[in-house]
Amino acid sequence: MVLLVEHVAKRYGSRPVLRDASLRAGRGQLVGVVGENGAGKTTLLRVLSGDLRPDAGTVRLDGTLGYCPQYPVLDEELTTRQHLRLFQIAHRLPGLDRAESLLRALGLDAYDRQPVRTLSGGTRQKLNLVLALLHDPAVLLLDEPYQGFDWDTYLRFWDIAQELRTAGRTVLIVSHLAYDTQRLDALYRLSDGRLHRAPTTGAHG
Ligand SMILES: Nc1ncnc2c1ncn2[C@@H]1O[C@H](COP(=O)(O)OP(=O)(O)OP(=O)(O)O)[C@@H](O)[C@H]1O
Numbered sequence: 001m002v003l004l005v006e007h008v009a010k011r012y013g014s015r016p017v018l019r020d021a022s023l024r025a026g027r028g029q030l031v032g033v034v035g036e037n038g039a040g041k042t043t044l045l046r047v048l049s050g051d052l053r054p055d056a057g058t059v060r061l062d063g064t065l066g067y068c069p070q071y072p073v074l075d076e077e078l079t080t081r082q083h084l085r086l087f088q089i090a091h092r093l094p095g096l097d098r099a100e101s102l103l104r105a106l107g108l109d110a111y112d113r114q115p116v117r118t119l120s121g122g123t124r125q126k127l128n129l130v131l132a133l134l135h136d137p138a139v140l141l142l143d144e145p146y147q148g149f150d151w152d153t154y155l156r157f158w159d160i161a162q163e164l165r166t167a168g169r170t171v172l173i174v175s176h177l178a179y180d181t182q183r184l185d186a187l188y189r190l191s192d193g194r195l196h197r198a199p200t201t202g203a204h205g
Contacts, residue, residue, distance in 0.1 A: 002029075002139055003170055004024050005023040005060075008022070008059065018047070026170065034174075035191060036176060061139055062139075063139055064135065065138075072127065079112065080108060080113070080116070091134060093135060105156055107153065108126045120148075126149070129157070138170065140170070142173045143174050182200070185200070
């Protein structure tokens with residue numbers, strides 16, 4: 001297993017959000033987590049990414065990590081291109097070939113020289129996603145990644161997700177909406193602080 005989550009619990013003050021959450025995902029698997037608003041999906045991803053320490057339980061994650069948070073963390077004054085350069089340096093990438101093809105796939109290339117403050121919400125979200133994918137991580141944690149995407153972009157997102165799966169990456173996608181479950185290898189529903197395995201009709205599922 002590339003991602004193994006066992007009996008994770010997390011509370012904020014006296015309020016338990018995750019009680020006993022367990023999940024596993026292997027190489028080349030696309031896994032969905034759905035749950036109502038406030039169910040604890042973002043909390044789960046923050047624990048998985050190492051951003052939050054769980055109160056109990058274990059998380060094992062093999063390889064490099066890409067994390068696309070629910071709300072883009074971008075610098076308003078920097079352009080799309082400047083964000084790519086920053087992440088290129090941070091990840092010590094020799095070039096931006098991968099970024100260029102992702103930009104084209106998501107129709108972001110037209111916004112190359114624009115500061116983030118001039119971008120729409122959906123366009124910011126696209127940049128957020130490209131930045132998470134830039135270094136081609138082994139495990140991707142995507143928090144509501146297509147929020148604000150138009151239909152064409154939504155479909156292109158799923159094309160990219162399928163390419164990642166074919167390339168052997170492990171992708172965890174969180175959403176408050178029930179999915180087109182045939183796109184997934186496994187689906188979990190987060191409720192009452194627990195992850196319940198739900199049926200899928202996916203290719204591997
Ligand atoms: N830093 C925090 N301190 C205290 N409570 C928090 C904190 N972060 C989240 N919560 C609470 O924990 C619960 C779960 O929040 P979380 O953001 O994980 O839910 P979610 O499933 O991602 O929701 P949504 O679908 O609305 O994004 C909510 O009741 C929220 O108010």
